Amino acid sequence: MTRHTTDTGRPSTTTPTPPLTVAKGIDRPGPTVFSTTPMPARTKGTPHVSPTGTPADDQAADPRSGRPTSKDVAKLAGVSQSTVSLVHAGKWPGRVSERTVRAVNEASAALGYRPNQAARHLRLGTTRTVLLVVPALTNPFFGAVHTGASHAAAARDFSVVVYPSPVAAGAERTPVASPFAAAHTALDGVLASSTAVETLSDLLGTAGPGAGLPLVMLDSQPGAGAPTANIAIADGMSALTTHLLGLGHRRVARLCAEIDSWTFASREAAFRDAVRAVAGTETDHARTPLTIPDATAAALTLLDGPTPPTALVCDDDVLAVGAYKAARARGLRIPEDLSVTGIGDVAFATVLEPELTTVSLPAHELGEAGMSALLDLLDGRSPDDVSLPAELLLRDSTAPPRA
């Protein structure tokens, strides 16, 4: 339809390329010819938006992108480029008069001036852009993490780019190093979920202390080389297990995710500690990839064992769905014959029949907290490891065991 490389189409009949030799002569450090008569616009009086002196170069010149630059604004306002920059940065406590500020602002508005980000990035040595590394945005949890992180970043004028490692549930994780390194110099920092990276040292090779790029980890073990932001899922797991034990369950099985990461390891530890606190409790477990069919099969092996459990603690809501399907396949009613719990409070937790008792994870807040920590780090501060509370949601999938 239309070529994007053409001009902006603003109707303008001025000369397309003004005589550059003038500007060139000014730029040269040699003989400053025009410096003998400084502030030529001032001789006319007060700076104003309408150009009175030079009649040929009022509309924005367009080197290539068709966008006006601070030089164009300066010309229109009758001031120098530095003044435009000062005004735009808001740094004129005693350097620029109110009237000039107004003139510059009017000129900027008239031209629709937006500062060129690439130029200021180059000049300032910072890009105000951070990378978010997550397993997959198709997982609503990480979608929420992204949203939270974006909000926190936007509040401090940062942008977020996402590198979604194509991990999926239990699949191979990609070494982030190579694709990540490409954008390396365009980044000020990295916020990475530990479940998205192959190994932590993999990341620490290019980011983190020691390497050049500030790094904050999500869902990662504190004290391992980078500040962390976590959800206290272990507490949730403890509460869940204690809740079941309090209902009287003594044969409690655990359906756990086949993923080697700190978050899942800490769930296991919390479960064990909670169980150990109540004497006479038997446990069993099965490991499974994080998919519904796999979880169903794994749950069936638990239910078909010699001493079937009266309660099934699942590492994740997805696994709980598998437990539901397995229970239905064996004719077990939830919660009368089998109590089931999940973790995550994903969208379908209330779609299940009965509604699932689970632990809600503040994903949005996790993204916010992690991003805040990263931006603090960028400001030179040393953020503390943060841990966000998980909330136990008692719904309808748990009940005392049958006598």
Add this chain to the structure above:
Amino acid sequence: MTRHTTDTGRPSTTTPTPPLTVAKGIDRPGPTVFSTTPMPARTKGTPHVSPTGTPADDQAADPRSGRPTSKDVAKLAGVSQSTVSLVHAGKWPGRVSERTVRAVNEASAALGYRPNQAARHLRLGTTRTVLLVVPALTNPFFGAVHTGASHAAAARDFSVVVYPSPVAAGAERTPVASPFAAAHTALDGVLASSTAVETLSDLLGTAGPGAGLPLVMLDSQPGAGAPTANIAIADGMSALTTHLLGLGHRRVARLCAEIDSWTFASREAAFRDAVRAVAGTETDHARTPLTIPDATAAALTLLDGPTPPTALVCDDDVLAVGAYKAARARGLRIPEDLSVTGIGDVAFATVLEPELTTVSLPAHELGEAGMSALLDLLDGRSPDDVSLPAELLLRDSTAPPRA
């Protein structure tokens, strides 16, 4: 813990700040002192990585970020900065010898050189970054769109930043203009979902033909000012409705989303056309926000009407969940007493009992196609409007009506 602003910590005992006066003298356009003896490294023979001449400035100098520049690589390799640039860009058909190329590559590797993106953005006038505007990434559909778009972008060396307008279901949509304008100059193009923007003209003011920024719309009416990429949901709706009519249903109600957008309007049209093709069919409908509780209430009003429907066609799987809950509340069995269909094939479609007959939407492919169109547009080509097929998934929630 650690300050990110400090040096990279590479153990190096060289002088931290090499005498800059030398470099300055070279950079000046005035008396080119050293140009009388060109290629000083060549006098030693072949360029090599180990620096033999100057013993003090082999390690990368660090002006501020601690990262080596092409100048550092040039110094180490004994060539000029231009040569480094040529080698790195792969543009040396007859300009650089193999040996020099190797030397440059070795030097780059030794220093861990990465070209500064900000500088090349400035130089090239392009950022290789596009903006993706979606309602919310917490919606897995848009998460998948993002993943597809990212893959297509990465394949052509582009990055994607996301601006998630906090829309949610039926809530107010944000005018994208302001926050979007902030990053304007840092973008090469925009890929926007029509359900994320207030009005199309809102976007067209800053992007699209006429404004400076190439734009491709997702889920938007073709021919409205920007190239589009769509999913043929209308076809899916037709297939769904025809399927129900084929089963014998003659009282078909529609649960529709309270969102004014092209995608939903086209579903309605498709439904009407399909119904009109079969004589003697009665229809009813209810509009509802896109949440489960609202949908449940709306579905109840339909079921409680004077002539209750035997089939309920829902604009979205979320609404179908409401239909399930309403049916359960009225003691209706699905599909024996009531057939239900959805659109979207979201994760819980198979969690429902019975599994939901719906239409799967190729979200990933939509993102890919849209991004491809945008990148074609950036290349100066004129992409066609694309339409992706939606697939009808016949599962267990539909059956012939009771006699």
Add this chain to the structure above:
DNA sequence: GACGGTCAGTCATACGTATGACGTCGCGGA
């Protein structure tokens, strides 16, 4: 009337890369 101080701006430059315009060397043909 010379001097110090404030106000209001400008000047020049650097950030790091990409690239068109030049040199220089060596060799082969006339």
Add this chain to the structure above:
DNA sequence: TCCGCGACGTCATACGTATGACTGACCGTC
């Protein structure tokens, strides 16, 4: 001997912004 040419690199510069150093005018003071 001289010219032309290909191979190999370098030079200089521009991209647009931010900012330390500087300057001119004006004003009050001794």
